Amino acid sequence: MPETTSLFNKIARHYDSLNTFFSFGMDKIWRRRLAEQIRGSRLILDIATGTGEVAIETVRKLEGSKVIGIDPSAQMLELANKKCSSPELSDKIMLVEGYAENLPFENDKFDAITIAFGIRNTVSPLQSLKEMNRVLKTGGKAAILEFTIPKNTIFAPLYLFYFRKFLPFIGSLFGNKKEYKYLSDSTSEFPQREKFLELMKEAQFEPQDSIELMIGTVIIYTGIKK
Numbered sequence: 001m002p003e004t005t006s007l008f009n010k011i012a013r014h015y016d017s018l019n020t021f022f023s024f025g026m027d028k029i030w031r032r033r034l035a036e037q038i039r040g041s042r043l044i045l046d047i048a049t050g051t052g053e054v055a056i057e058t059v060r061k062l063e064g065s066k067v068i069g070i071d072p073s074a075q076m077l078e079l080a081n082k083k084c085s086s087p088e089l090s091d092k093i094m095l096v097e098g099y100a101e102n103l104p105f106e107n108d109k110f111d112a113i114t115i116a117f118g119i120r121n122t123v124s125p126l127q128s129l130k131e132m133n134r135v136l137k138t139g140g141k142a143a144i145l146e147f148t149i150p151k152n153t154i155f156a157p158l159y160l161f162y163f164r165k166f167l168p169f170i171g172s173l174f175g176n177k178k179e180y181k182y183l184s185d186s187t188s189e190f191p192q193r194e195k196f197l198e199l200m201k202e203a204q205f206e207p208q209d210s211i212e213l214m215i216g217t218v219i220i221y222t223g224i225k226k
């Protein structure tokens, strides 16, 4: 089991509430924006589905859509399962345990794929993008939500302080300092903007215009399978 899977198993219990706290409640709006990018899609794969927030937002926002959510963390999926067991959601969302790098689906299956705050946690982002491309129908769309370091030279240091110091500090109050430090470090180290678009091209996606949110701290990349 890769280290990130046990990490998410450890923080699963407080994940949703800390997310809302750290993002000042904006995380739900970001996920809604993500779902809007794949409007018109019917069968959708949500990779790194975690506690199921994107899957739930998607089926509520896109009428007639069905979502398969996949994630390797049993504890995150257990929470997702509880949320998705209501009659409103249970026949629209299916949850599966598995890794982005080795998706257990046939080629050309999905109309669209979403992944929120997940691609940087995979062992190989490029291999994950290639797998996404493989299971998408030709012309299907991938929408990827991730944190970025803002370009604004005044705001960037404040943001980095918040991300590198405040986040692990609050995490430590819940006994998860190491885990929240990893989450902030992995953002700084992950390929940003043009570098990430290069990876998408290498995986045979045609990138579309990226959408920057929250003063450039969050980004939605989209790409079409050629």
Ligand SMILES: C[S@@+](CC[C@H](N)C(=O)[O-])C[C@H]1O[C@@H](n2cnc3c(N)ncnc32)[C@H](O)[C@@H]1O
Pocket (backbone or CB within 6 Å): 004, 005, 008, 047, 048, 049, 050, 051, 052, 053, 054, 070, 071, 072, 073, 076, 098, 099, 100, 101, 115, 116, 117, 118, 121, 122, 123
């Ligand atoms: C930060 S959470 C994001 C969860 C959810 N998408 C959201 O918006 O709240 C990252 C998720 O990525 C999952 N993950 C870690 N490694 C993965 C991999 N190799 N393939 C797929 N998911 C992975 C973790 O288990 C965790 O649930």
